[in-house]
Amino acid sequence: MLAFCALALGHAAYAQKTRLNLYGAYVFDDKFDSYYSSSSYYQGKIKGGFQWGGGIEYSLRPEYGVEVLYLRQTTHAPTTYASSIGTTRETDFDLGLNYIMLAGSRRAFASNEKVEGYGGLMLGMLIADLKDPDSGRSASATKFAWGLRLGATVWATEAVGIKLQAQLLSAVQSAGGGFYFGTGGAGAGVSTYSTIYQFSLGGGLVFKVGAKE
Template structure:
């Protein structure tokens, strides 16, 4: 993960040093993300199905504002959860995978000027990486998987003071499993495995804080 974070931090440093910015914000996030099921069939009697359970997701972001109406944010999200799965392949069975779900995203934001200094609606898209940490891997099973990810979000900043705002936000994060290979879960003692190419969608509702820094 360090190999991924270092270039992103360097990018943030370059943007903050050279861009003519209207402002910089530090954002903190907390949300509940809902269950997401995946179901993959290879033949009528070969399949894998499961669910990534919902739960609390936290995050932090560094946002640069080239103008009052636009923002660029480097953001990290984290959820610790479980994924119960069942499979029928060379062998059949059930297991529960302990997962850490990480997103490292670069997003654009468009702010809507309503003429109200307190309420600041916004929306935007995100692109980046989803990193799945398998905390209890089977023998010969990898412990980390990196996938292409995208996202979208709608929300509003409610400015309590000139520098601090409460955030209310709905978001959708998607890990595209077919991008560069499937999310691999071993099938237990057989030493074989199956791959799912299902796209994972995680919908979340939550909020957070936004703090203006600098000027």
């Protein structure tokens, strides 16, 4: 009986260190461009829009946490591009952005413990799905990603809180890889790459698993 009680108390203590986070934010537009010459270039914009996601966070200590999270945005990338043969085109690409990140958080508590500030660095990857609606061609790229975030959690109860957050996410350019914008057609494609930076403002909900209301 004593062993069972000890096990139950240990499970409850572990559960109360776990949080479920739900996110929603508005992502602002981001411009991109790449120029080889006046006749070989591309330029465009990743349109802003709604980003949603969720994560599981574990408290290493009251002031430190680590989270695995997923964020998703479905948007468009209107792009103008030209090739060395003198052709110029405009295409409004369909773009899906999927971030899978590992995030560390440093927390700071107000005196009444109802408000909890936090900030930290995120590392992970972005899986980008790109489709040309004109030709029907599609492609996918997986890139290393990093991010920064700063926010606050306002606890409505012991178990439920409201998040307010500012965030920056970036997919890093590297040799031989990146985001491809082009038709894929012979003589008309643009095989250059661009790093993106996405700034967002939003928030969400947080639930402490195992905490009493």
